[in-house]
Amino acid sequence: MKLASLKNGGRDGALVVVSRDLSRAARAAAAPTLQAALDDWDRCSPLLRAQAEALEQGEAGDAFDLAVGDLAAPLPRAYQFLDGSAYLAHVERVRRARGAEMPPSFLTDPLMYQAASDGFLPPVGTIPVASEDYGIDFESEVCVVTSDVPMGVGAEEAGDYVQLVCLVNDVSLRNLIPAELAKGFGFLHSKPRSALSPVMVTPDELGDAWRDGKVHLPLVTTLDGERFGAPEAGVDMQFSFFELIAHAAKTRPLAAGTIIGSGTVANQDESLGASCMAEKRMLEIIRDGKPTTPFLSFGARVRVEMFDRAGHSIFGAIEHAYEPYRR
Amino acid sequence: MKLASLKNGGRDGALVVVSRDLSRAARAAAAPTLQAALDDWDRCSPLLRAQAEALEQGEAGDAFDLAVGDLAAPLPRAYQFLDGSAYLAHVERVRRARGAEMPPSFLTDPLMYQAASDGFLPPVGTIPVASEDYGIDFESEVCVVTSDVPMGVGAEEAGDYVQLVCLVNDVSLRNLIPAELAKGFGFLHSKPRSALSPVMVTPDELGDAWRDGKVHLPLVTTLDGERFGAPEAGVDMQFSFFELIAHAAKTRPLAAGTIIGSGTVANQDESLGASCMAEKRMLEIIRDGKPTTPFLSFGARVRVEMFDRAGHSIFGAIEHAYEPYRR
Numbered sequence: 274m275k276l277a278s279l280k281n282g283g284r285d286g287a288l289v290v291v292s293r294d295l296s297r298a299a300r301a302a303a304a305p306t307l308q309a310a311l312d313d314w315d316r317c318s319p320l321l322r323a324q325a326e327a328l329e330q331g332e333a334g335d336a337f338d339l340a341v342g343d344l345a346a347p348l349p350r351a352y353q354f355l356d357g358s359a360y361l362a363h364v365e366r367v368r369r370a371r372g373a374e375m376p377p378s379f380l381t382d383p384l385m386y387q388a389a390s391d392g393f394l395p396p397v398g399t400i401p402v403a404s405e406d407y408g409i410d411f412e413s414e415v416c417v418v419t420s421d422v423p424m425g426v427g428a429e430e431a432g433d434y435v436q437l438v439c440l441v442n443d444v445s446l447r448n449l450i451p452a453e454l455a456k457g458f459g460f461l462h463s464k465p466r467s468a469l470s471p472v473m474v475t476p477d478e479l480g481d482a483w484r485d486g487k488v489h490l491p492l493v494t495t496l497d498g499e500r501f502g503a504p505e506a507g508v509d510m511q512f513s514f515f516e517l518i519a520h521a522a523k524t525r526p527l528a529a530g531t532i533i534g535s536g537t538v539a540n541q542d543e544s545l546g547a548s549c550m551a552e553k554r555m556l557e558i559i560r561d562g563k564p565t566t567p568f569l570s571f572g573a574r575v576r577v578e579m580f581d582r583a584g585h586s587i588f589g590a591i592e593h594a595y596e597p598y599r600r
Numbered sequence: 601m602k603l604a605s606l607k608n609g610g611r612d613g614a615l616v617v618v619s620r621d622l623s624r625a626a627r628a629a630a631a632p633t634l635q636a637a638l639d640d641w642d643r644c645s646p647l648l649r650a651q652a653e654a655l656e657q658g659e660a661g662d663a664f665d666l667a668v669g670d671l672a673a674p675l676p677r678a679y680q681f682l683d684g685s686a687y688l689a690h691v692e693r694v695r696r697a698r699g700a701e702m703p704p705s706f707l708t709d710p711l712m713y714q715a716a717s718d719g720f721l722p723p724v725g726t727i728p729v730a731s732e733d734y735g736i737d738f739e740s741e742v743c744v745v746t747s748d749v750p751m752g753v754g755a756e757e758a759g760d761y762v763q764l765v766c767l768v769n770d771v772s773l774r775n776l777i778p779a780e781l782a783k784g785f786g787f788l789h790s791k792p793r794s795a796l797s798p799v800m801v802t803p804d805e806l807g808d809a810w811r812d813g814k815v816h817l818p819l820v821t822t823l824d825g826e827r828f829g830a831p832e833a834g835v836d837m838q839f840s841f842f843e844l845i846a847h848a849a850k851t852r853p854l855a856a857g858t859i860i861g862s863g864t865v866a867n868q869d870e871s872l873g874a875s876c877m878a879e880k881r882m883l884e885i886i887r888d889g890k891p892t893t894p895f896l897s898f899g900a901r902v903r904v905e906m907f908d909r910a911g912h913s914i915f916g917a918i919e920h921a922y923e924p925y926r927r
Contacts, residue, residue, distance in 0.1 A: 284639055312611055350679050350855055352718035386785040387714040391679035391855035403752060425730060425927055458713040459786020465852035525792035528677055528718035600752055
């Protein structure tokens, strides 16, 4: 099933079930918000599935046409967002771009940071940034959302806790990163609010593209209407979502509604393009000795989307224009 | 006024107003949970104040005797916990303990990390840790809780957004920190769930001890019944809560219910004792060349509390025994 949250003037939106083709929706009867559904997933998910099935069959009495502009983030605020960095091609390129080494331990010990979860941008709209000097960038990623995960869970059992899958544009302020990481305390200023995809879907919606804790489909990023990259999310993912969950839960449980990010999707095969500007710039540095593509200017439009093998959008498109922030 | 959350079998507890002496409580009429009150603070806070005043006067009809064991964390889960490190005496000692330098920029640029907020331990009970080898430690801190803070707020206006004050034991797994910080992505395994004080209080409850965005009272930590330290929280705090909030909000807004931590309270005057074991060990290294006090063993009991100048506990005591984690 596919789930989303309608803007309703509140902080958490109103949960809706969404048709597979993303065209129709109906207010969820089982829970008022997605967080409430995740809090009581065993009870709610069969009810939501039944309602989604009725919608699919044209039998949901209160169904309506869905406009993406009416959607909030599926989780407009969440209790936790842990963003991994599982595609080592990305890690290696970005670290080379800032002159940092890649330690061998990165092959066995996942990178992951505690990210801002107190607010996610609506899936379409604008992203306010105070200054272009911050080095505005995007990072196209896949995420999973968990139910309650016990402390110390192993990767082999982590799949039981994956309830939903979505995409994210992990907005990044590239010029603020080196100074922050040098302090050792992770990202704060350099990773402001992110944007989730219009809908979240249960893993079964992905069919056989969901296997081994990875999504085996290309993640398509478009910049100003031009294809920017479409690397395969199932390729070169050094740590599966199952391994990322086990990593996250090593010393503590994870509350229902925890979002786990894959990190920027990137392949060793450069011909498929990139999922962030930093990588494109790094390849320019390797080729030309310096980057020729600047970071984003205000007005730049970034679109992130994933299609099934038949060409249908699975999660809807994340699409934003970056704009100057005015208080 | 003083606010707390009763355990009620749910995830967020039931909001109560608490008497100044912490002995009596009454279910809040204005909002079911503290997060709900913070989400609608302008409407709820006068209603809660009126109810707290009635309780103080013995005029709250449904008041009951309060047992701290019946309390959940005041915010059992929060959308954001940003923990600063504003006491440079602590930063300097801990960094010396792990052989790291203190850059001069630390005098002007606050250290702060995105901490786990998806669950806070009840104020009294046990803290489960998988292994003593993790280097179990505590960090006694002061926190503030904000209403919605706009992006780019200045320190001079940040006080408008401070709604509540509390204490935290920021549970720390000291032996896991060096490897995590070396990765640059901040704390994940080394900072599991923390414990908030039994109650949160509005700043006016602190009287003139709340000024300049600091709490001018000693923070008392007891280990196994012995006084461990009582440094002055208003002394040597390099960055006030106002400055910490401005730092946090530089590139993004902060959602209502954001918790901002001071970092481990520490004074340059060593005679007042410490608020974590790592500092005590550091002072031993300076004196003896090596630490003689081990990190905590299972069974160790840590108590964190703050008293007003008349000797009354303001927030109640955080008190836990560390115990082995069993799934």
